[in-house]
Each structure stands twice: as structure tokens, then as C-alpha cells.
Amino acid sequence: MNRRERTRHLIELGGLVVKARLDTLADDDRAVLYGAFLTVAAKLYGPDGARALVLFRRKGKRAFEAEQADDKPSLG
Numbered sequence: 796m797n798r799r800e801r802t803r804h805l806i807e808l809g810g811l812v813v814k815a816r817l818d819t820l821a822d823d824d825r826a827v828l829y830g831a832f833l834t835v836a837a838k839l840y841g842p843d844g845a846r847a848l849v850l851f852r853r854k855g856k857r858a859f860e861a862e863q864a865d866d867k868p869s870l871g
């Protein structure tokens with residue numbers, strides 16, 4: 796991955812932190828955020844990781860879809 800692509804990727808990941816409101820919830824405390832990420836990683840690498848991945852993906856897709864639906868102008 797070249798530098799520009801990597802920078803864009805990292806910015807998008809940071810945007811997800813903001814979108815999930817983790818930055819304000821944790822008072823922008825990087826130790827809290829890192830601990831939360833480590834907890835999620837441990838879950839995904841654990842024995843039920845495949846199941847957790849499916850559940851996380853489903854929840855994320857639903858949230859993206861709900862957000863898109865809220866952004867659409869109403870026709871009535």
C-alpha cells in the first residue's frame with residue numbers, strides 16, 4: 796500500500812471511531828480506545844471469532860444502511 800492510500804485508509808478508520816462516537820464517549824482517551832480495540836481483537840481471535848465477525852459485520856451493515864436511509868430526502 797503506498798503512502799497516500801495508507802493515509803486515506805487511516806483517516807477512514809479514524810472516521811469510524813468518530814462515527815461510533817467512541818472519541819467523545821472516552822473523552823478522547825487513547826488508552827481507553829486502545830483497550831477497547833484490544834478487547835474486540837481478542838474476541839475476534841478467540842474461539843468464537845468467526846461468529847463474532849459475522850455479528851459485527853451484520854450490525855455495521857445495518858448501521859450504514861440506516862444512516863443512508865436517514866440521509867435520503869423524503870418524497871412526501
